[in-house]
Amino acid sequence: MKNKTTLYIVQGAVIAALYATMTILQNVLLLGSASMAVQFRISEVLTILALYTPAAIPGLTIGCVIANISSVAQLGPLDMILGSIATLLAAISMYLLRNVRLFKLPVLAALMPALFNGIIIGAEIDIVVMNNGQGFNFADFLVQGGLVALGELAVLFVLGLPLSRVIELNGLDKKLFAPKGK
Numbered sequence: 001m002k003n004k005t006t007l008y009i010v011q012g013a014v015i016a017a018l019y020a021t022m023t024i025l026q027n028v029l030l031l032g033s034a035s036m037a038v039q040f041r042i043s044e045v046l047t048i049l050a051l052y053t054p055a056a057i058p059g060l061t062i063g064c065v066i067a068n069i070s071s072v073a074q075l076g077p078l079d080m081i082l083g084s085i086a087t088l089l090a091a092i093s094m095y096l097l098r099n100v101r102l103f104k105l106p107v108l109a110a111l112m113p114a115l116f117n118g119i120i121i122g123a124e125i126d127i128v129v130m131n132n133g134q135g136f137n138f139a140d141f142l143v144q145g146g147l148v149a150l151g152e153l154a155v156l157f158v159l160g161l162p163l164s165r166v167i168e169l170n171g172l173d174k175k176l177f178a179p180k181g182k
Helices: 003-027 040-050 058-070 076-096 107-130 140-169 172-176
Strands: none
Touching: 003 040, 003 058, 003 107, 040 058, 040 076, 040 107, 058 076, 076 172, 107 140, 140 172
16 A cells, blocks of 8 residues: 555656646747747646556646746736646546547547646636736637647647557556556
């Protein structure tokens, strides 16, 4: 029991650290590319790890909180909360859908970050940035949510699905994420 708990904590901490570091580094090297309205957050590829360990759920969520705290985004604390909720919901959904496959790929699971981030972050950008906190505009929401979702889809389908295939073909899902016997 102790080994499983330790493994869970270590996996979650490593995933959080990787997610935060990748996002912050991307924002430093390519200013705003991981935190503005139109974003391509490379660290989102790590959401694929939710297919292999439930430790990815808190890991990704905490990593997102840390990344959004340090972000230069206009949305500030609101993004820290809403962005992290979107990540949490996406990671939980991915874990629950981990065994649903299309051509041996977790396609449905890979759609979850686009769905949750598109809706939640799209609404956040619409209300806070596009309309200065003065209300909701459905047309702006569709554009902003669509752009966020498109960035998520690009990362998950171009990088995430191939990563999941490599992990599974090389047995890394069992080597890295399965608890070792006592």
